[in-house]
Amino acid sequence: MIRVGVNGYGTIGKRVADAVDAQPDMELVGVAKTQPNFEAHTAVQRGYSMYAAIPERMPLFAEAGIDAEGAVDEMVADADVVVDCTPSGIGADNKALYESHDTPAVFQGGEDADIGDVSFVARANYDDALGADYVRAVSCNTTGLSRIVAPLEEEYGVEKVRATLVRRGGDPGQNSRGPINDILPDPIDIPSHHGPDVRTIFPDLKIDTLGLKVPATLMHVHSLNVTLEDDVTAAHVRQLLEAESRVFVISEGMGIDGAGKLKDFAHDAGRPRGDLWENCVWGESIAVEGRDLYLFQAIHQESDVIPENVDAIRAMTESASKAESVATTDEYLGVGITGDPSGFGGEDRSDRVPGTELADD
Amino acid sequence: MIRVGVNGYGTIGKRVADAVDAQPDMELVGVAKTQPNFEAHTAVQRGYSMYAAIPERMPLFAEAGIDAEGAVDEMVADADVVVDCTPSGIGADNKALYESHDTPAVFQGGEDADIGDVSFVARANYDDALGADYVRAVSCNTTGLSRIVAPLEEEYGVEKVRATLVRRGGDPGQNSRGPINDILPDPIDIPSHHGPDVRTIFPDLKIDTLGLKVPATLMHVHSLNVTLEDDVTAAHVRQLLEAESRVFVISEGMGIDGAGKLKDFAHDAGRPRGDLWENCVWGESIAVEGRDLYLFQAIHQESDVIPENVDAIRAMTESASKAESVATTDEYLGVGITGDPSGFGGEDRSDRVPGTELADD
Incomplete structure (x- = not known):
């Protein structure tokens, strides 16, 4: 199992966390957030471990009724790969933290191209990211x-x-x-x-x-x-x-x-x-x-990069070929529309929201 | 003086009427409207003669306090050129009326191209419209x-x-x-x-x-x-x-x-x-x-065709060369922005709204 931490739990981060959580070969270590807003509460409801992105704000989480597991650096230390989903420019600031723990990281497209060893779209250049430490999933x-x-x-x-x-x-x-x-x-x-x-x-x-x-x-x-x-x-x-x-x-x-x-x-x-x-x-x-x-x-600006983030994790950890990774991501996330109005991905997914399984544990 | 009637007094018609009224070589015979709405009242305020586009509705205009000069065919008979500014498709229905009075007409770009002898943009093909009976000012x-x-x-x-x-x-x-x-x-x-x-x-x-x-x-x-x-x-x-x-x-x-x-x-x-x-x-x-x-x-979808409609009238009546017509239209309408933030068209036009002069008569 690839242990994945998600730093930043906004529009992209919450989707990446759910997608990772749905994969059979990945385990979500937890998610890090700057503040205990509505998204933090949903994360807890889904059973995700919460880390404080700004350690001094730990008490804020407690006040909001959220038991944070610890500070973000603990999550980074515990993860095989971190997906940085913080706002544009913050990812660059975070890179030193990932380097200090020797934790490979996926960054988002809002960062400069030189933040990663490779900019990444699975369909186009999966193999370029094989074994890479820092990968940028483009916008x-x-x-x-x-x-x-x-x-x-x-x-x-x-x-x-x-x-x-x-x-x-x-x-x-x-x-x-x-x-x-x-x-x-x-x-x-x-x-x-x-x-x-x-x-x-x-x-x-x-x-x-x-x-x-x-x-x-x-x-x-x-x-x-x-x-x-x-x-x-x-x-x-x-x-x-x-x-x-x-x-x-x-x-x-x-x-x-x-x-x-x-x-x-x-x-x-x-x-x-x-x-x-x-x-x-x-x-x-x-x-x-x-x-x-x-x-x-x-x-769809909020979600088309999500499968790419998942594939990047497998390429960096060299745990699957391009074909294997794309097929697995698509199957477990539910990607692929046949044009058949009866449903997406060839099966009825109306009762399935990635991440909700854990909440019942 | 070229005597011009404007059939249809909506978004385009009211602008064409004002532009014609502002030209030194044109006289506005009047404008025709289907109903006495707010635009009809403004036309009267500007001193424009009002004609009922649907003769049976003459009493409606009287009820609204607007003295219509007559029905649209009187305006068409009295004009050297009619500019048809009715909604797309209605222009085609009106063509027989203009033909029955031997009155040349300008149509708008919503009509099919074959309604006119020529489709028209002054900058591109002014001379093609010289002496033409039916011209289409494109969209x-x-x-x-x-x-x-x-x-x-x-x-x-x-x-x-x-x-x-x-x-x-x-x-x-x-x-x-x-x-x-x-x-x-x-x-x-x-x-x-x-x-x-x-x-x-x-x-x-x-x-x-x-x-x-x-x-x-x-x-x-x-x-x-x-x-x-x-x-x-x-x-x-x-x-x-x-x-x-x-x-x-x-x-x-x-x-x-x-x-x-x-x-x-x-x-x-x-x-x-x-x-x-x-x-x-x-x-x-x-x-x-x-x-x-x-x-x-x-x-600007409401106004960029206005100078073209004015030029089309001069081409059809062969009353000016392309250069003369464009220069006259631009001067009397106020077309031409120098990029100088102090004003448009090289002079202060802030006290001048085409058409308002007549209202003071």
Whole structure:
């Protein structure tokens, strides 16, 4: 069993903890939090050991009725791997702590690329992370772009990628963010940082990205153009993407016209938190003009990186091959939508929320 | 004097009426409306003659305290040119009325392209409309794209255009439209109709367009890629666009990061209704990678077609050359932003709202 600690229990951390907890070859040592807010209470309810990310705040947890096991460094010492899910920039501050305990760590995409030995998307470069001490699971948008580029590059060759990322202004809980009733080029200067970030995964890729922010919270939507090296048909590309376990090709008859209905679909299917770990590509949007491929995809910013974090742990510990790890993560998390409206992942998961099992122990 | 009637007095019609009324070589015969709502009252206040678009509703206007001059066919008979500003599809129904009076007409971009002898953007194809009986002023987005394509095509040659149109869900007054908190590919299938519509102006242009709708009402934003035939620099492109009277290149120091501030700027400068007749291109967004040009522009869907409607009238009546018409329209409407924060169009227009002069008569 790989013993995993999760430092930071917010939007990403709580999902990583649940995903780790659901894996057959991993054990969740515990989670570390800065404050005993609602998420801390849920963690306790799920049976997760709680550690104080700021040791001086231990009494705060006690006051809130939460018995913290100890301070974060105890969790780090006890873990084979730590997944750092703290806010952007804090991960860099935490690296010294992990180094002092010789504990390998996964960082998130908000950190600079040089925080890790390798930036990581399982589909694209799993093997680069084999045995690595520090790995950066790239951001939601970079993950989403890389999952499309990888099969296209392998199958047809990619001449150039041009992508406009229509980004949600903030997550549903980030109620002090904007915009309201505006469409903001963000950043105004072109290209955005996303293209260079994808090049941490595909160093030789030609890619230009443009970013905007709009008054929506549910998912990002990418308007994607890929100039391919081969002549292809839209039908062939669709078939290729449908074969990817972490790409959900939305079929026309499902009546899914946006992120709202995608989330409804995920909630109806009993997915934890209505998460959509897969790129959600509109099948009817897949179009080819000459060697120019176009498509729209929606990216769930809160959850698409979760399977990647789990795979990174196996690569770093060299405990599974790429194929084995991806298959295990997908099976135990429930990744993979067949397009069959009867459910996700080929089985009814409506009674199963990762992590809840422990709470009954 | 060219005698002009305006049929339909909603978002576009009321602006066209004001713009016509402000021209030195045009006389507004009157405006026709289906119902005596708030806009009808404003028209009367401005001194515009009111005609009932549906003759049977004449009594409704009287009940509302508005003396209608007569029915719409009287206005059509009395006009040298009618500008049809009725909702999409109604223009086609009205064409027989204009034909029966031998009155040339300008239609809007919501009509099918074949309603007119020519689809029209002054910058691109003014001369094609010389003497034409029926002209279609294309939609706001097509106008905005054409104004950028024309100078690029002339100066460098255009190999291909790829544009993602992040569209406002509805105008500020269209409060039953969505989306709320979503990002909708619209249409989901690619390409959208905008590319073919631009080809009504540039028949040989290679252009692929993708459309989305977001929860915003103020302006559209285009994420534009143009592969040029020549190698260029961003600085050269910027200079080229700054020389265009109907393109406002937003300079970095102005602190304009979206449509909200653009509208504030226009309102502060005293522009009627806060209208932005120009394409608003973010100067710092203009970027070149190889022969790929990128930029962001905001398009004010309620007003960017107004100068084009005015120019179409002059072309149809062969009363001015392209250069003369554009210069006159720009001067009397107030088009043209120098980038100088002290004002628009080189003079203080804060005390001038087109159309209000007549109201004092």
